[in-house]
Every structure is written in C-alpha cells, then in structure tokens.
Amino acid sequence: MTGLADIADVGRDARRGGWSRHGFDRAELELREWFTAEARRRGLDVRPDRNGNLWAWWGAPGPSAVVTGSHLDSVPGGGEFDGPLGVVSALQAVDLLRSRGFTPAKPLAVVVFVEEEGGRFGVACLGSRLLTGAIRPDAAARLTDPDGVSFGEAAHAAGFDPLRMGRDDRALASIGAFVELHVEQGRGLGVPVGLASSILAHGRWRFTFTGQGNHAGATPVEDRHDPMLPAARTVVAARRAATGGARATVGRVVPNPGGTNVIASSVDLWLDARAADEPRTREVVAAVEAAAREAALDEGCEVAVTEESWGGTVRFDTGLAAEVRSALGDVPALPTGAGHDAGILAAHVPTAMLFVRNPTGVSHAPAEFAEPDDCAAGVVALASVLEHLAR
Template sequence: MSSGGPDFERMWAELAPVGRSARSGGYFRQPWTAAETELRGWFAEQARDRGLVLDEDPFGNLVAWWRPADADPARPAVLTGSHLDSVLDGGAYDGPLGVASAFCAVDLLRERGIRARRPLAIAAFAEEEGSRFGRACLGSRLAAGAAAWTDVRDLTDRDGVRLGDLLPGGPAEPWLAGIGCYLELHVEQGRALVDHDAPIGVAAGIWPHGRWRFDLQGRADHAGTTRMEDRADPMLTYAMTALAANKQARLAGQRATFGRVEVAPNGTNAVPGRVRAWLDARADSADELAAMVAAIETQARARADRDGTRVEVTAESVSDAVAFDEPLARRVVGLVAGEDPGTARRIPVLPTQAGHDAGILQAAGIPSAMLFVRNPTGVSHAPEEFAPMADCLAGVEALADTLAGLLQ
C-alpha cells in the first residue's frame, strides 16, 4: 500500500477528538468556536508541513497552494477540499473527510512523481453547514460573489454574536478567478452506494433546496386559568404546520423538515405567545419545491385562522438545482474507473439532495464535480455517520488518480 494509507489514518486520529461530545459522541464544530478554530490551526499545520502556501480570505476561507516547479502559474489551478465545520451534534466525516483526503492526495501525487502542469489548491470553506449564522455555504457564496458581504455582515448567532465582529469582510481579492475546476470528495449522505455495492461514486447534480422561517404569533397566557376556547396558541398552528410539511413531502416524494424551533416565553405553565420554526425543504425540481412550500404555507395560514394566530413566512436562503459539469464528471468517472476495460471499476453516478460548496462554485461558472465515499449507515448530520477506513483510503486513491489526470 502507498503511504497515503498510514498518513490518512494518522491525520484522522488527530481530527477525531476535536469538538466531540463525551455524552452523544457527536461533533460541535461551529464556525469560529474553539473546536473549529483548532481545526483551522490543524489545516495551517498540514499546509506548512508540506511546504504549501497558506492564504485566508476576508470571509474565513482557508486555501493552501501547491505550485510545483513544472506548473505553469498562468494556467487556471485545480481546486479541491471541502469544509471543517459541522452541524450541531453532527458526524465526523461530513466535511473533514474531503480536507484530510486532499492533503493525502498531494502526498500521493508527490510520491508518484506526478509532473503537475498547473497549480493545485486545497480549500477549507467557512460556515458550510450554516449551523451558526443560518446561511449554508456562506464562505463559498461570499468568495464566489453569490452573496454580498453587506447583506450578511449583520447576521447574528443564537447568542447575539454578529458575523461582522468575527470577520473583516470585503472587499476581497477574487482568488476563485484563478480556478479552472473544483473537485470535492465527500462522505455520501445516504445509502445509494450501499445499494450499488460500490465504495466510490460521482455526483450528477444537487436538488434545489432552501430554508424558510415561519413566525407564528399568538397570545401568551396562563396554562391553567385560560380556557381552551379562549386561547390564541401558536404552538397548535406550528404542530399542524409540521404535520402538513410531512404530508406534502410524502405525497410528492420530496423532502420537508422542521428541525429547529424557538418558543417564547418557553414556560411549562404558560401558553406560548410566539413560535419561530425553520423549514428545510428539498425537491427534484424547482417547480416541485415551490409547489410544496406553497402548499405547506397555505395549510399553515388556514390553521392560523382557526387558532386566532398570525403566520409570516420568510425565505432565508433558496438554492436552485445544480447540474455538475458533465464533461468534467465523465472525465472523473474515467480517471477513477481506469482505462483498461478488463479491470475498470463501475462508478455509479448519483444525484444528491444535500447542498455543497461544489454546487455554489458550479453555479458561479467554475466546472465542478464531486466524489462520494460509501456510508454504510446511510446516516448523516448525526453521530452515526460513518465510512469504513478501507473506503476512506479508496477515496484518497480515487481523488489522487483524478487530480493526477487534471493536473497533467
């Protein structure tokens, strides 16, 4: 086996304890907290150990540059990497797997004596999950110009900390202008590769998806003295809305989830006066997504009329469908599968319902592709997320094989 195996296992052992909850086994690596800052330091150390040039843009995105002597600096660079942050109580693999694999892939390329004709960059994009400031893929959106700093700098987290107080923000050097293509390796967030009995897959595209905030306003009151018929209880409106989301998604074969709720005054013996809830919705087309969210909102308003409450719906972020660059995807499949028809591996090409930085870059005009590594549990955004070490090492090899072809 090449040195990529031991190197990856060592790096993965270094990452494993950072931000891990002793109670749940899940990870709390929210952006610009102690755990994520430790990971950023780890990224800088990996870059320094390999003689890579480290940059950080005003939005917190880290980039490590490999510029071999044979590389033509005038040619667009190949970008790889992923992110280091996690959702609340998340899994170990979502994000860091792609970053660690990228560093190991550079080691393998050097070990193989690959003569890179163009530069290579490894990125760790900031706030990919949107777990702290509520905007998924925020770092890549800002770097790509898909979001404006003036529109997001006043975002606050759950404790009232302002994004603009953590980052310098724009104007920024448009470093993505020097990128020719982007390849992101990621743990699969589902079980399709298990069904295909394949350790590695390639992404075809990303479903359209978004986040909507439902503000449900009622009247706070006493839980004991207030008759049921005299109440204006927004919790009832929310409960019906959550059930409506489940029903509409099941009927349409799509996805709708209320996963975060805030209640005020949040007392056991009080009728709530306000409920704020966030809907995550995803569908296989933009029309299906719009129709599903509209149906959920219609049912919420109908229920609010009966409960004597009010509903306000705000779209906080909506991402269109993304089709990854087809010529690049075909080339990735060919490079991973191998050229010899007798020994070529079968590489499934899969759609994904999860958002990724690769989708933001593709939408910004940078040809992008994704490699998936098999997840036998099918679980993601939770502690049970998993990828066997043998499959992780297969992912490192596949990434190195692909980068070798793209760099030459």
C-alpha cells in the same frame, strides 16, 4: 482514518452526541489551526481569502488551478465524516501524489470553506456564497447565531474585515476545476467511490407564528391564542407535502419565551424543503405555507414566512465528469439531496464531486460512517483525478 483521528476530540458534543463545530466558534477555529499546520508541514502555502476561507497552495496561485477540499464545520451534533473527510482526503492525496514523484504542471490548492452547514448563522455554504456573490456581504454580516452574535462580529473577532467580504472575481477566475470529495449522505453506492450527477433544488424558510403569551394554568383553553398549535400543525403539514420524492423537514422549533408553564408569545420554526427541480420545491413550500396560514387563523394567531436561503437544481459539469471517468473508469453516478460548496461553485466554474460509500446511510448524525478501506479508496481516487487534471 489518520487525520480524522487527530481531530476526533475537537468539538465533541456531550449533550447531543457527535460533534458540534460551527463557523468561527472555538472548535472550528481550532480545526483551522490544525489544517494550517498540516498544510504547512507539507510545504503548502496557506492563504486565507477575505471571506474567511482557507487556501493551501501547492505551487504559486495562478490561472487554471485545480482545486479540491471541503469544510470543517458541522451541524449541531453531526457526524465525524461530513466535511472533514474531504479535507483530510485532500491532504492525503497530496501525500500520495508526492510519493509517486508527481509535480503538478498547474497550480493545485486545497480549500476549506467556512460555515458550510449553516449550523451557527443559519445560511448554508456561507463562505462559498460570499466568494461567488450568491449572498451580499451586508446581508451575511447581519446574520446572527442563537446567542445574538452576528456573523460580522464573529468574522471580525477571527481576524477578518466584514466590510471587505464579497464576490472574489480574481479567486473565481483562477479556478480551472473544483473537485470535492464527500462522504455519501445516503445509501446509494454499492462500491467504495462514486460520482455526483446533480443536487436537488433546496432551501430554508423561517415560519414565525405570533400569538398571545399567557399563564399555562390560569388561562382557559378557549381564551388562548397559542402559536405552538399552528407550529405543530405545520410540522405535520411538512411531512404530508413531501410526496413523489420531495423532502420537507422541520428540524428546529424555538418558542419564546420557552417556559414550561408559559403559553408562548411566538414560535419560530425552520422548514428545509428539497425536490428534483425548483417548481416542485416551490410547490412543496407553498403547500406547507398554506397549511400554516390556515392553522394560524384557526388559533387567532399570525404567521410570517421568510426565505433564508435557496439553491436551484445543480447539474455538475459534464466535461469535467468525463475527465473524472478518464481517471477512474466507469464509476457510478448518482444524484444527492444534500447541498455542498461544490453546488454553489458549479454556476461559476467546472465542478465535480466524488462520494465515499456510507454503509449506514446516516448523515448529519453520530451514526454517519465510512469504512477505512473505502476512505483509503477515496484518497486514491481523488489523487488520480487531481493528477489527471493537473498534468
């Protein structure tokens, strides 16, 4: 797909495979420059907001704006389509509308949100959370990446003042509708384009197991307080708790100090839990936490559990969904287990999501894919929706 091919070499990860592009890192900053240039080449007025998000306006910013877009960052070693497909498709939808001779009667904008995946600072949808006030700016500024760089420091280096970040009521009041196009992150679509109905409740929790660091060769097993053991049991407990359609995943484990011949003094692991509603998600987390505490006690260790992010069940605006169907016809609607900036905005403005079919069903990995013809169908669908909303 033209556009994706233009940025295919940015952030390639030789070690993990796929792409690693994170908020305010070198790759993401390069992509922001690419987007700014592409938007300006189309005559759009690019304006960053105080939270680090980029807005490209077709027409003067104002009330009842029709907004589309997505993000350009990725998970570590992620796929090519997650995020960038929505941005590239938005720019191409603008091209298509202009080729039809369409001029929007309402302001129309393409937005790029910063740090949607949380791959660098640990909290997903950071740009949209700051915009809507879902996270306090001081809490966001204190978040750190694996190298100890804080979000506040990274934002400042990129030209943003962390002291000015936070809820932007003026920006929120200007949005009449937000439509995000995204590659499907499963294999539920049998047609090129579908509509999101809801997002599962989901969150992230950090489990910190503390034991006694020691020598791997000189310390008898019976004298050990090894935090890696309760951490390992917690990984298994997460799988066992994920029943009845719930999902529980441990995708990151960090031992300290991390030596091959060293019994760790502490181990951090992160639990991602999702289910159809908040009570069920909380039930899953409670089961994993109970197993973690039992395992820590058995090994003579301690465990602390910290909730790092949370998003309740999102049900997208039914009125806007009806408008989308007016533009596209009776497209299929399906729920998703993946979080999105659209899910954060949904509590504040009418929001909808379009999905482009993913034949592999794989996402957050290099095998993520969408056929060129399906991507083209997504652009046509998005353009039709934007035209319908911005008449």
